[in-house]
Amino acid sequence: xxxxxxxxxxxxxxxxxxxxxxxxxxxxxxxxxxxxxxxxxxxxxxxxxxxxxxxxxxxxxxxxxxxxxxxxxxxxxxxxxxxxxxxxxxxxxxxxxxxxxxxxxxxxxxxxxxxxxxxxxxxxxxxxxxxxxxxxxxxxxxxxxxxxxxxxxxxxxxxxxxxxxxxxxxxxxxxxxxxxxxxxxxxxxxxxxxxxx
Amino acid sequence: xxxxxxxxxxxxxxxxxxxxxxxxxxxxxxxxxxxxxxxxxxxxxxxxxxxxxxxxxxxxxxxxxxxxxxxxxxxxxxxxxxxxxxxxxxxxxxxxxxxxxxxxxxxxxxxxxxxxxxxxxxxxxxxxxxxxxxxxxxxxxxxxxxxxxxxxxxxxxxxxxxxxxxxxxxxxxxxxxxxxxxxxxxxxxxxxxxxxxxxxxxxxxxxxxxxxxxxxxxxxxxxxxxxxxxxxxxxxxxxxxxxxxxxxxxxxxxxxxxxxxxxxxxxxxxxxxxxxxxxxxxxxxxxxxxxxxxxxxxxxxxxxxxxxxxxxxxxxxxxxxxxxxxxxxxxxxxxxxxxxxxxxxxxxxxxxxxxxxxxxxxxxxxxxxxxxxxxxxxxxxxxxxxxxxxxxxxxxxxxxxxxxxxxxxxxxxxxxxxxxxxxxxxxxxxxxxxxxxxxxxxxxxxxxxxxxxxxxxxxxxxxxxxxxxxxxxxxxxxxxxxxxxxxxxxxxxxxxxxxxxxxxxxxxxxxxxxxxxxxxxxxxxxxxxxxxxxxxxxxxxxxxxxxxxxxxxxxxxxxxxxxxxxxxxxxxxx
Numbered sequence: 001x002x003x004x005x006x007x008x009x010x011x012x013x014x015x016x017x018x019x020x021x022x023x024x025x026x027x028x029x030x031x032x033x034x035x036x037x038x039x040x041x042x043x044x045x046x047x048x049x050x051x052x053x054x055x056x057x058x059x060x061x062x063x064x065x066x067x068x069x070x071x072x073x074x075x076x077x078x079x080x081x082x083x084x085x086x087x088x089x090x091x092x093x094x095x096x097x098x099x100x101x102x103x104x105x106x107x108x109x110x111x112x113x114x115x116x117x118x119x120x121x122x123x124x125x126x127x128x129x130x131x132x133x134x135x136x137x138x139x140x141x142x143x144x145x146x147x148x149x150x151x152x153x154x155x156x157x158x159x160x161x162x163x164x165x166x167x168x169x170x171x172x173x174x175x176x177x178x179x180x181x182x183x184x185x186x187x188x189x190x191x192x193x194x195x196x197x
Numbered sequence: 198x199x200x201x202x203x204x205x206x207x208x209x210x211x212x213x214x215x216x217x218x219x220x221x222x223x224x225x226x227x228x229x230x231x232x233x234x235x236x237x238x239x240x241x242x243x244x245x246x247x248x249x250x251x252x253x254x255x256x257x258x259x260x261x262x263x264x265x266x267x268x269x270x271x272x273x274x275x276x277x278x279x280x281x282x283x284x285x286x287x288x289x290x291x292x293x294x295x296x297x298x299x300x301x302x303x304x305x306x307x308x309x310x311x312x313x314x315x316x317x318x319x320x321x322x323x324x325x326x327x328x329x330x331x332x333x334x335x336x337x338x339x340x341x342x343x344x345x346x347x348x349x350x351x352x353x354x355x356x357x358x359x360x361x362x363x364x365x366x367x368x369x370x371x372x373x374x375x376x377x378x379x380x381x382x383x384x385x386x387x388x389x390x391x392x393x394x395x396x397x398x399x400x401x402x403x404x405x406x407x408x409x410x411x412x413x414x415x416x417x418x419x420x421x422x423x424x425x426x427x428x429x430x431x432x433x434x435x436x437x438x439x440x441x442x443x444x445x446x447x448x449x450x451x452x453x454x455x456x457x458x459x460x461x462x463x464x465x466x467x468x469x470x471x472x473x474x475x476x477x478x479x480x481x482x483x484x485x486x487x488x489x490x491x492x493x494x495x496x497x498x499x500x501x502x503x504x505x506x507x508x509x510x511x512x513x514x515x516x517x518x519x520x521x522x523x524x525x526x527x528x529x530x531x532x533x534x535x536x537x538x539x540x541x542x543x544x545x546x547x548x549x550x551x552x553x554x555x556x557x558x559x560x561x562x563x564x565x566x567x568x569x570x571x572x573x574x575x576x577x578x579x580x581x582x583x584x585x586x587x588x589x590x591x592x593x594x595x596x597x598x599x600x601x602x603x604x605x606x607x608x609x610x611x612x613x614x615x616x617x618x619x620x621x622x623x624x625x626x627x628x629x630x631x632x633x634x635x636x637x638x639x640x641x642x643x644x645x646x647x648x649x650x651x652x653x654x655x656x657x658x659x660x661x662x663x664x665x666x667x668x669x670x671x672x673x674x675x676x677x678x679x680x681x682x683x684x685x686x687x688x689x690x691x692x693x694x695x696x697x698x699x700x701x702x703x704x705x706x707x708x709x710x711x712x713x714x715x716x717x718x719x720x721x722x723x724x725x726x727x728x729x730x731x732x733x734x735x736x737x738x739x740x741x742x743x744x745x746x747x748x749x750x751x752x753x754x755x756x757x758x759x760x761x762x763x764x765x766x767x768x769x770x771x
């Protein structure tokens with residue numbers, strides 16, 4: 001038995017199954033982070049002491065660096081997909097490797113940021129700004145780790161599929177890429193709302 | 198996919214199956230067991246309500262002094278709600294009916310993502326087990342109500358943490374399941390099956406799945422916040438200056454308990470429609486088939502369901518009129534609530550008018566479907582006073598509310614589930630359930646359901662609060678209506694007894710020998726699931742991919758030989 005439109009496009013919708021699936025998943029992710037951000041707004045507006053909660057303790061230069069790293073990783077992710085479209089598996093591996101490198105770089109910088117907070121005795125329980133900071137960035141970090149697992153699989157053992165089903169493998173990278181851009185996009189919202197505003 | 202023809206082992210065929218039919222049956226059996234378990238909790242609670250602080254017969258040995266203590270009562274109440282909604286009704290209407298029927302009704306060989314489908318069932322299963330482990334923890338299972346309102350839920354015993362982890366598994370499960378259903382409906386329809394030729398059941402499943410995809414994540418966010426509050430001592434939901442038992446708490450405060458209510462009801466109101474829409478879909482199918490005429494106003498039904506789905510996202514705060522969120526907010530949500538009742542009435546009216554002039558066959562599925570209409574009607578109409586802030590102030594948190602939503606879910610959705618089981622059982626097994634036992638099951642279920650829930654309306658109007666472990670005995674204003682408690686409890690136990698014919702029927706029919714070639718279409722129905730063998734072919738369903746030529750409900754077409762024209766029949770075939 002073969003599931004229809006697993007890799008080819010359905011004519012009237014113009015989609016293959018996994019692409020619609022990932023868009024629906026991303027829609028639910030929008031609602032998840034939407035819930036988190038609206039909670040942030042509600043807590044901030046209803047708390048007169050919010051200004052004293054030490055947003056200044058956050059390290060803006062490091063976060064800016066992380067923003068740049070994530071945007072770069074999004075670009076390399078697209079490049080790896082394009083390389084597959086151009087039938088160049090070597091270049092694919094190169095760009096996918098760069099993407100993974102960027103993701104690890106992001107996590108390492110995040111680790112330094114977190115440990116600096118802990119050293120100064122700033123914990124999630126300290127106040128509600130730090131609580132929301134750790135919750136949102138922590139959840140975003142989990143999404144990065146999830147992305148590393150997926151991309152790492154396609155960088156390593158998952159690559160075998162290229163020789164047997166190239167079209168399906170290309171689709172997989174496209175879908176993984178959509179997820180990765182979403183994780184990137186979330187950070188682009190996190191950075192100004194938590195660090196700058 | 199060359200590996201489909203090798204022989205499957207028992208494990209891959211029945212346990213870790215990727216066939217949507219097996220997964221649907223797995224969902225069905227598990228959720229029926231959970232439904233029965235959740236109902237058993239309530240049968241024990243009803244003893245405490247009818248005869249407060251007297252030892253429970255039969256199962257009393259499981260409790261200290263044989264009595265259900267108030268703490269245990271709270272815990273049972275919270276778990277009854279959680280189990281019935283998240284482990285019983287939703288998995289059966291979406292997991293079982295959705296999984297089994299959606300691919301069949303659109304002519305697909307399977308769901309779009311079979312592996313994800315399996316993951317979704319097992320995630321549900323693990324979530325259920327995690328929930329149940331709560332009963333064995335010190336302090337018992339979650340006891341802050343199925344709504345888990347903070348700050349109570351945050352200072353509660355460990356059972357609440359387990360509840361939250363269980364919820365995360367269940368949310369993951371319905372997320373995967375509903376994405377799968379949407380992709381299947383959009384991508385895998387057979388040639389000719391355009392949107393307006395879809396059976397009404399498919400439309401209901403589609404909208405339901407969208408609700409699950411979009412409404413559950415905010416609850417996940419809320420569950421994460423509550424976990425943080427419980428485990429990392431953040432104060433998302435903890436107000437400043439909270440005193441518990443005369444002492445200050447470990448939390449810094451500054452958070453908002455109302456925030457939880459907003460996030461919770463943002464899920465839980467669409468959830469109500471998750472419970473009811475697939476049920477409407479089932480009833481629509483059964484009614485069209487057994488009146489032998491098309492559903493009246495098919496397009497109005499479809500547009501109403503879509504509108505209902507959309508509106509269900511902007512009515513949530515009608516559960517929160519008493520939180521002091523302000524008149525402007527209350528007015529907005531009262532207005533949207535009145536608006537959402539319009540499509541509900543349109544749907545119910547269409548189903549009622551469908552009966553007009555039909556030659557109705559009163560078989561068991563049809564009886565359940567027919568009684569669904571007035572029962573859901575009572576449930577819906579009793580909801581209107583709750584949607585208006587003025588009357589809600591009196592009725593909020595009373596037995597009236599309990600009666601209202603049980604009328605929607607119990608004789609509503611659960612009757613639709615029974616209708617569906619009796620209707621599609623021949624498709625699943627190739628054998629019809631016994632009609633006599635079915636009718637006995639129906640008539641007593643109908644009587645005792647009303648015996649439980651109708652007196653609750655009266656108690657609620659008298660002002661008896663829900664969640665009282667003694668059923669209102671210690672309250673003066675409850676004295677005039679408290680005698681109903683015994684009657685309702687009797688009805689609940691008899692309702693339990695009335696399920697015996699159903700269970701016996703299931704067992705007897707499954708044991709019965711099958712016909713050599715079971716009739717694939719015993720109800721003379723038109724939709725696609727009856728165009729494949731009963732039971733459908735493992736991995737693939739249809740012997741030959743069907744093509745659709747006509748709408749879903751072409752019954753009694755003038756000039757046609759038989760009184761039904763299947764969707765896959767070319768004109769002039771017969």
